[in-house]
Amino acid sequence: MDDPVLRLDKICKAYNVGLSSETKVLHDIDLTLKRGEFLALMGPSGSGKSTLLNIIGLLDRPTSGHLFIKGQDTALLNDAALTRLRGHTIGFVFQDHHFISAFTAVENVLMPLLVDREFAGPDIVKKANALMARVGLAKVADNRAMNMFGGQQQRVAIARALAMSPDLVLAEEPTGNLNTQSANSVFDLMREVNRESGTTILMVTHNLELAKRCDRIVDVVDGRITA
Numbered sequence: 001m002d003d004p005v006l007r008l009d010k011i012c013k014a015y016n017v018g019l020s021s022e023t024k025v026l027h028d029i030d031l032t033l034k035r036g037e038f039l040a041l042m043g044p045s046g047s048g049k050s051t052l053l054n055i056i057g058l059l060d061r062p063t064s065g066h067l068f069i070k071g072q073d074t075a076l077l078n079d080a081a082l083t084r085l086r087g088h089t090i091g092f093v094f095q096d097h098h099f100i101s102a103f104t105a106v107e108n109v110l111m112p113l114l115v116d117r118e119f120a121g122p123d124i125v126k127k128a129n130a131l132m133a134r135v136g137l138a139k140v141a142d143n144r145a146m147n148m149f150g151g152q153q154q155r156v157a158i159a160r161a162l163a164m165s166p167d168l169v170l171a172e173e174p175t176g177n178l179n180t181q182s183a184n185s186v187f188d189l190m191r192e193v194n195r196e197s198g199t200t201i202l203m204v205t206h207n208l209e210l211a212k213r214c215d216r217i218v219d220v221v222d223g224r225i226t227a
């Protein structure tokens with residue numbers, strides 16, 4: 001049977017505050033993402049969306065509960081194995097893209113392929129250029145990413161997230177800084193990628209109009225899934 005890309009089983013997260021107390025931020029989160037799904041994660045500020053995204057992105061560990069990626073229980077993996085799994089399975093698109101400022105757009109897309117020995121090979125430049133074409137930026141691939149418009153930068157970030165052909169893309173407010181037209185066009189691109197290549201996408205957003213165009217909306221309120 002095909003395992004879901006992601007399955008969360010009773011995920012809880014508490015942060016230590018001072019020496020003796022802790023704040024519980026996530027409570028018994030159960031969530032399954034099937035291959036090819038495009039899910040919108042919504043919820044008020046402080047409800048725990050970023051905390052959940054960090055756990056799903058294997059950047060942080062839950063306090064309790066289990067996170068399965070393609071059937072693999074990540075609680076059983078050490079940090080090196082988690083890093084490898086993250087690199088090969090998950091792409092990230094954030095509001096703040098952390099581009100390397102001295103690099104062109106296509107060089108930023110190339111970076112993840114260059115640093116992973118298992119991917120490095122003669123075709124990676126071709127792949128990076130194909131990704132730039134895929135996101136509609138072939139003509140400006142050699143411009144500095146830092147000098148581009150917001151919508152273009154977000155397209156570069158999407159191309160970079162797709163470089164390792166991830167099963168799952170996590171996008172945190174990917175259209176948050178954009179005007180309505182750019183936001184729609186960046187969302188359209190993500191929708192196309194999702195439909196064409198079957199990449200599973202989880203997008204945190206405050207934009208209800210865009211969320212409605214996803215396959216499913218999940219609301220997080222006070223660290224619990226409510227809908």
Ligand SMILES: Nc1ncnc2c1ncn2[C@@H]1O[C@H](COP(=O)(O)OP(=O)(O)OP(=O)(O)O)[C@@H](O)[C@H]1O
Pocket residue numbers: 015016017023025043044045046047048049050051052
């Ligand atoms: N490292 C930390 N230590 C202690 N408390 C934290 C830490 N990180 C987050 N929190 C708390 O956890 C709660 C959830 O925060 P989180 O950033 O996950 O919410 P969010 O839904 O992503 O909010 P926003 O939409 O504003 O980004 C908040 O009350 C926050 O103050």
